[in-house]
Amino acid sequence: MNWRRWTVPGGLALVLAVVNAGIISRERLVREGETVLLELAPVDPRSLMQGDYMALAFALAHEVPSSGDDRHADGYLILQRDAERRATFVRVQPAAQPRAGDELALRYRVRGGRVRLVSNAWFFSEGQAERYQPARWGEMRVGDDGEALLVALRDENLKTL
Structure with a gap:
């Protein structure tokens, strides 16, 4: 039962990490490209x-x-x-x-x-x-x-x- 409590926050953290990695990658391209x-x-x-x-x-x-x-x-x-x-x-x-x-x-x-x-x-x-x-x-x-x-x-x- 405890795993259910962490599924939504964990999924949200994963989505935010992927989105932020994409943003950081594009910012680096604008800065260093x-x-x-x-x-x-x-x-x-x-x-x-x-x-x-x-x-x-x-x-x-x-x-x-x-x-x-x-x-x-x-x-x-x-x-x-x-x-x-x-x-x-x-x-x-x-x-x-x-x-x-x-x-x-x-x-x-x-x-x-x-x-x-x-x-x-x-x-x-x-x-x-x-x-x-x-x-x-x-x-x-x-x-x-x-x-x-x-x-x-x-x-x-x-x-x-």
Whole structure:
């Protein structure tokens, strides 16, 4: 009977530990990840602003070759950065390694025939749509394992919006 008394608190503690580990991992990525800028691809202007988010697409997503069975294809874009940290495509490979010292791996996923790099939306406060309309670059923090987080949007002059 005593084990029942500890089941709910123990389960809650486990859930909180897992959630907090995920948060700590993402905070570490934002703090320690490599900065890379990905050019945004044009998005249908009729769906660009929908409420409190902006639909995003990245130009580098077009570099991922189409495969016969792309329902659950995953891989890594290998990138190089210029002096302003803008990414250029080098190659696609199935793992984050091997790569040269100046190359960066960015994980991608293909779901439903669409390539996903990090996120396909940028959320912002209500009434802030005009602030983000000039966005032309997505600023990411990328870990050594290829995982990335979108942390900011930048305009054509690379100024943070």
